[in-house]
Amino acid sequence: MKNVFTQFKNHAMTGVSYMIPTVTVGGILYALALAFSGGANVTNPFLANIEAIGASGMALLVPVLAGYISYSIAGRPGLVPGLVLGYMAANPMGPNKIVTGFLGGLLMGFLAGYFSKWVKTWKVPAFLKPLMPIIVIPLVVVLILGLLYIYIVATPLGAVVSGITAWLKSMSKGSAVLLAVVVGFMISFDMGGPFNKIAYTTGVALIASGDGHLMAMAGVAICIPPIGLGLASLILRTRFTDEERNSGKAAIVMGACGITEGAIPFAASDPLRVIPAIMIGSACGSVIAALGGATNMAPLGGLLVLPVVTGVWLYVLGVIVGVVVVIALMALLKKPIGTGNKVKKTAA
Known part of the structure; x- marks a missing residue:
């Protein structure tokens, strides 16, 4: 069972590792x-052209994720089916125009x-x-x-995504x-x-209706894990490996650019300590942004969006505290x- 979980995690991490450059390039250009x-x-x-280029990069997030998860499992024949099905998940499909996004x-x-x-x-x-x-292989897999996806998967999965999004939107009135x-x-x-992407896309949806409060909370929370862990790896040097300290430098930059995935290498090696720490830190930062009434009308997080943030000092304070x-x-x-730090394995 542990083997199966490890395989699933490795395939997912492959997809994420290929997805990160699309988020990075698209997000930075959009924010600039x-x-x-x-x-x-x-x-x-x-x-506006720079913004459009950035948006194009960000639009590849889900297709690239799905494509390279499939590639990790099946090799080259799995790439195109994953890309096509990922594109379908990211765009309105079927008679009800359902979008299942990252989860799909x-x-x-x-x-x-x-x-x-x-x-x-x-045997052929x-x-x-x-x-x-x-x-x-691509033709058979994509068709079937x-x-x-259109006739069976999209409706219930879309209902789950829509339900969580609606719940978050309703909380924004309380x-x-x-909520923070x-x-x-x-x-x-x-x-x-x-979970990250559902919270983020809810913030983006609320921006469209003129409310940037949730996006400010998300924007602060997005950058705290990579910046916090990156700085921790440099300050608390004896508690991190050389590899983690090298990752920490990149994580700080990724956090400033609003890319939470920079924290993944730290969480993967020590999840029981790292994940609770970054959840508490992100929640603290989001609460400060919420109490300060900060708003972020850009569909991004991190520090690159500061020129469009209102209540910018509370936003920055939230990041620092987190x-x-x-x-x-x-x-x-x-x-x-x-x-x-780690449990030593003993011979069976």
Whole structure:
């Protein structure tokens, strides 16, 4: 059972590792366009083109995730089915125009990979073998799983995503502190995974209706895990490996750019200590932004969006406090390397 979980995690991490550059490139270009325009509405034609390029990169997030999860499972024949099914998850499909987003992409990436792997085992005539990886497998998998997604998967999965989104939206009319805690927890719990993306996309949806409060909470929470862990790895040097300290430098930059995934290497090596610490830190930061009434009308988090944030000093204070909390918890929870951070494996 542990083996199966490890395989699933490795396939998911492969998808995430290929997804991160698309988020990075798209997010930075989008944020730069907003920063230089001085507001959420970009009117300068050149900056509008930069914004469009950035948006194009961000639109590849779910297809690339699904494509490379499938590729990790089935090799080259799984790539195209994963990309196509990921695109379907990210865009309105079927008579009800359902979007399942990150959650749908994650599911369809795994289905595409394992189905492609199974089709690879089919016994076919010799003349068909060269065509299997480039035509037969992609065609069969995309057709069957595409129809399965539209007619069976999309409706219930879309209802789950819509239900969570509606719940978060309803909370935005109630206690700001409670909402901030929930958003902080969701953003940091899986660091770019389904919970993170649902909270983020809810913030983006509320921006469209003129409310940037939830996006400010999310924007603060997004950057705290990578910045906090990155700084912790440099300050608390004896508690982190050389590899983690090297990752920490990149994580700080990724956090500033609003990329929570920079925290993943730390969480993967020590989840029981790292994940609770970043959840608490992110929640603290989000609460400060909420209490200060900060708003963020850009569909991004981190520090690049500061030019379009109102209540910017409370937003920045939230980031600082959250980062300090993460560092303090790492100092409390993580012991120096070799003194009990990890359970030693014994021979069976």
